Structure formats: C-alpha cells, structure tokens
Amino acid sequence: MVFLRDKKGKPISGFGRKAGLTTIEVLLAITLFAAVAAMTAPFAGRTVGGGQVSATAERVTDALRQAQFGAMNGRNPGRFGVRFEPDRFTYFSGPSYSPADPENVVTVLDGGVSISHSLSGNDEVVFGNHLGRPSASGTVTVTADSGQSQTVTVGSDGLIGR
Numbered sequence: 241m242v243f244l245r246d247k248k249g250k251p252i253s254g255f256g257r258k259a260g261l262t263t264i265e266v267l268l269a270i271t272l273f274a275a276v277a278a279m280t281a282p283f284a285g286r287t288v289g290g291g292q293v294s295a296t297a298e299r300v301t302d303a304l305r306q307a308q309f310g311a312m313n314g315r316n317p318g319r320f321g322v323r324f325e326p327d328r329f330t331y332f333s334g335p336s337y338s339p340a341d342p343e344n345v346v347t348v349l350d351g352g353v354s355i356s357h358s359l360s361g362n363d364e365v366v367f368g369n370h371l372g373r374p375s376a377s378g379t380v381t382v383t384a385d386s387g388q389s390q391t392v393t394v395g396s397d398g399l400i401g402r
Contacts, residue, residue, distance in 0.1 A: 292353050297382045297390035297402055299347060300324075300355070303331045304365060304392070304400045308374070311367035321366035324380055326354045337364050352385040365394055372398040 300322075307320035310333070323330045323337040330337065331345040338344075349355065359365060361376035368375065377396040383389040393401050 292350050293382050293384045293388050293390050296349060296353050296355075297392055300329060300380055300382060300392050301400060301402055303329060303345075303347070304394060307331060307365070308367045308372045308398060308400065312370050312372045314370060319366055319368040321364050321375070323364040324355050324357050324359070325363065326356065329355060332364075335366065335368065354383055356381050356383065359394070367398070374398060 303322045307322050310320040311318060319335050320331070320333050321337065323332060328346055328348045330347070332338070332341060333343055334341065357363070357378060357380045359376040359378040359380070364376070366375040367373070373396070374394050377394050380392045380394070381389050382392070390402060393399075395401075
C-alpha cells in the first residue's frame with residue numbers, strides 16, 4: 241500500500257482524518273454482503289440438489305448397464321437385474337430379486353433424493369439374454385426434495401439413456 245507523506249515524513253491518510261473505517265462504512269459493507277447472500281442462496285440450494293440428482297441418475301444408469309452387460313456376456317447365471325425402491329436400488333444376479341442373496345449390491349440414496357418408476361411389470365428390470373433386452377421397459381425418475389429430477393429410460397429394445 242502506498243502512503244503519501246507530509247514534509248515531516250508522516251503518512252497522510254486523506255481528508256484530515258485517521259486511516260480506518262467508520263461505523264457507517266462497516267454497516268454498509270455488511271448490508272451489501274447480506275443482500276448478495278440472500279439473493280444467491282436459492283440458486284446455491286438448487287445446484288446442490290441438482291448435483292445429487294445427477295449423480296444418483298448416473299449410478300442408476302451404471303447399474304442398469306452393468307446388469308445388461310453381465311447378461312450379454314453370459315456370466316453366471318446369465319441373468320442380472322436392478323430392483324428399485326423409493327430410497328434405494330439393488331443390483332442382483334438371477335432370474336428375480338431375492339432379499340436374502342448375499343451377492344446383492346444395495347445402493348442407499350442420499351437424504352433428500354428418491355426414486356420412482358413407471359416400469360412395465362414390477363419394481364425390477366432383469367436382463368436375461370445375449371441380446372440385452374430387459375424384462376421391463378419404462379422410466380426411472382430420480383427426484384430431489386427441491387423438485388429437481390432426472391429420468392433414466394429403459395427401452396424395450398435394451399437402450400438405456402438419460
């Protein structure tokens with residue numbers, strides 16, 4: 241910081257007062273900061289919720305593709321699927337979901353995020369042949385408490401997309 245100096249070498253702080261901020265200047269800065277924070281808070285909340293929704297939709301898509309890939313490769317026993325519940329989804333092997341199977345891979349959703357679906361059939365999608373066609377088609381929707389959502393589509397031809 242550069243200071244102007246008088247003839248005696250002492251710093252000149254400007255307009256005949258000492259360096260520093262007045263109470264009014266401090267209050268004005270705090271008020272402006274609070275106003276900016278109040279205006280940006282709603283957007284920050286949507287960004288956090290949107291990140292959770294996007295990450296969960298990506299994990300759902302990955303689980304569906306992993307089940308499809310396992311079936312297409314004919315891995316033991318050649319059938320793989322994903323079961324959907326409002327607060328979790330489960331990757332499993334076999335012709336249908338069995339809650340007692342220790343090989344199940346359960347993904348519990350973060351708080352504030354839920355899953356709903358409109359799958360033909362029931363709560364699960366099973367891939368059981370080398371063509372990668374699912375037992376059910378439809379959509380799986382991931383929704384945050386903030387209202388943001390993303391949809392994963394499972395086509396009858398086996399196409400999985402967001």
